[in-house]
Amino acid sequence: MAREFQKIAEWPGVTPEIFRGQIYSRKRPAVLKGLVRDWPAVKEGARSPQAFCDYVKRFDRGREVGVLTALPGVNGRFFYRDDMRGYNFERRKEVFAHALAGLLAQLDDENPPATYVESALVSDCVPDFPQENALDLVGSSALARIWMGNRVRTQTHYDLYDNIACVVAGRRRFTLFGPDQIDNLYMGPFEYTLSGTPVSMASVEEPDFARFPRFERALEAAEVAELEPGDAIYIPYFWWHHVQSLERFNVLVSHWWNDTPGNFGSLYNCLLHGVLAIRDLPADQRMAWRAVFDHFVFKTSGEPMEH
8 A cells, every 4th residue: 555645734825924934934844836836937848848948048158067867777766886886877067058958859768868967056057047037035145056857866865955946847756854864764874975965775765674674764754745847845954855856857946045154064074073982982981972962062951151
């Protein structure tokens, strides 16, 4: 029997005031229904993939973008090789227009290679795109990135940003897990990631509970949404998300921001130092240091130096 997932709450008619006052403040995922349905890019994408490509090429500056490709046999899942000594995909650079042409050329292929234009910075490759396709829910500090591809799957991962992801063409299925599910997601290596942050080693579509038994608990807590063109989703900071593109041609524009700027690298350095210095101490010593961190870092008893 198919698993029933909790649905992510839908919010129609979202304004900047509603977003900041009722959605962002909750730090919970939300589907922003029809948020960008009036974007020209969405309207052109509804006509056809060719129409979208003709439209977006108006803004093209001839810059290179990152393109991921994998053999049809991976079923769109970009991941590690079985021996963990490499990836099951290749990464290369192409100019933006060539990447578009490559996606269009695959449309009539019944079993094309998995292809993905990965996280191209809008301000670099199509800088005037936001002039006609603006998002007014977040400030100017938000970084817009465009993702284009065929039927691909982005492995479950998190970002150190808040994100409003806008579906421009195609449909996408989002499966989200709260930060508290880290014990059940079987995080992969920090130093050898697919693209930035670590990923979950467990497959959402084909879970292997013999190898990852706690992943069943994660799926019980998962929240899911399927978005149409013109919809958007708010993904809070550090919420794990798996994204599945459901059509032959898909376009997503993400807007990342962090209202608490900082040196994210130092957070990972802090974690690494903690692992090296504390993880392998005897249990009683680890618990003592846990109390110290709870007191000074997480302030579980209030302001530690108030006295």
